[in-house]
Amino acid sequence: xxxxxxxxxARVCVLTGSGVSAESKIPTFRTAxxxxxxxxxxxxxxxxxxDPMKLATAEAFAANPEMVTRWYDWRxxxxxxxxxxxxxxxxxxxxxSLEARGGSFTLLTQNVDGLHQRAGSRDxxxxxxxxxxxxxxxxxxxxxLPEDELTDFPPAFDDGELARPGVVWFGxxxxxxxxxxxxxxxxxxxxxxxxxxxAVVYPAAGFADLAHQxxxxxxEVNPEATPxxxxxxxxxxxxxxxxxxxxxG
Numbered sequence: 001x002x003x004x005x006x007x008x009x010a011r012v013c014v015l016t017g018s019g020v021s022a023e024s025k026i027p028t029f030r031t032a033x034x035x036x037x038x039x040x041x042x043x044x045x046x047x048x049x050x051d052p053m054k055l056a057t058a059e060a061f062a063a064n065p066e067m068v069t070r071w072y073d074w075r076x077x078x079x080x081x082x083x084x085x086x087x088x089x090x091x092x093x094x095x096x097s098l099e100a101r102g103g104s105f106t107l108l109t110q111n112v113d114g115l116h117q118r119a120g121s122r123d124x125x126x127x128x129x130x131x132x133x134x135x136x137x138x139x140x141x142x143x144x145l146p147e148d149e150l151t152d153f154p155p156a157f158d159d160g161e162l163a164r165p166g167v168v169w170f171g172x173x174x175x176x177x178x179x180x181x182x183x184x185x186x187x188x189x190x191x192x193x194x195x196x197x198x199a200v201v202y203p204a205a206g207f208a209d210l211a212h213q214x215x216x217x218x219x220e221v222n223p224e225a226t227p228x229x230x231x232x233x234x235x236x237x238x239x240x241x242x243x244x245x246x247x248x249g
Contacts, residue, residue: 002219002234002247005191006094009102013189014091015207016109016116016240017197019222023241024082026113056169061137065154065162072165073150076131079112084119087195087240090248092120097248106185110197110204112167125181127174127204133166174203182207192216195240199226208232 006012052071054060061068095105107124109116112131116124134143136157143155143163155163168174186192192211199205199220208218208228218232221243229235236243 002236005217005219006098006247010098010190011104011188012094012098012106012191012193013185013211013216014105014107014193014195015197015204016091016107016111016195017204018111019196019198020085020087020109020240021082021111021113021115022196023085023087023239024113024115026079026082026115053170056167057171058169059171061154061164061169065164069150069154069164072131072167073153076145076165077149079114079131082113082115084115085241087244088115088119088121090240090244091116094244094248095121095123106181106189108182108185108204108207110201125178125185127168127178127182129165129167129175131165131167134163135166136161137164179203183210186211186216187214189214189216191219193219193221194226194228194232195221195244197222197226199228 055068055071091107095107098105105123107116107121108127109124110128112126112128114130114132132145134145134155135141136143138161141157143157145155157163186207187210189211192208194208197204199208205227208220209231212218212231218228218234220226220229220232220235221238221240222229222235223237223239225235225237236247
């Protein structure tokens with residue numbers, strides 16, 4: 001059924017969450033410290049007393065920019081070492097095939113790791129920003145990152161302006177350009193796929209219902225039930241790396 005919906009010149013909008021990245025062995029935000037401490041003894045002394053939820057704020061950065069940037073650079077390096085999985089690759093393939101048939105494809109992601117782009121996806125809307133790009137705290141200008149770990153914490157421009165991760169912290173608004181692109185894709189799509197997201201963080205948690213209101217068929221791909229499972233047209237229980245190649249190919 002879902003393969004048939006995706007086979008023609010459909011307008012498809014996809015929302016991905018941390019479950020997709022987890023299949024590439026990138027720990028979700030809430031488990032990152034636990035996984036790190038389990039495998040890195042040196043990290044235990046550095047991070048054992050800190051809650052990652054409290055590091056993801058502008059206030060935390062202002063109070064201790066060294067600690068916050070060390071934490072985010074560790075996560076950035078972790079993302080750089082990760083490899084796109086079969087779910088990422090299937091979505092990139094779907095984009096190419098839809099465009100070849102006269103359809104359209106927009107990928108909305110809550111992930112900040114850049115794996116969708118590395119897999120070949122082009123029309124990617126990063127709702128929560130990107131850990132792979134950093135910017136000036138005052139001017140917002142892009143900061144050139146090294147290919148490996150940072151050496152200065154916090155990093156700074158030659159004129160002294162500090163640089164921060166290009167992610168959306170708690171208490172910050174999602175990028176306006178990302179929201180405009182997201183709502184345009186949601187309101188015009190024929191098929192909406194919610195993949196690997198818990199569907200509890202707004203505004204993304206409301207995207208499936210909004211797409212349904214505009215007439216789209218809704219498909220969920222997730223190993224576990226979520227708040228939207230009972231309202232979608234098709235719920236496929238399982239990992240995206242297993243399910244997506246079957247419905248895209």
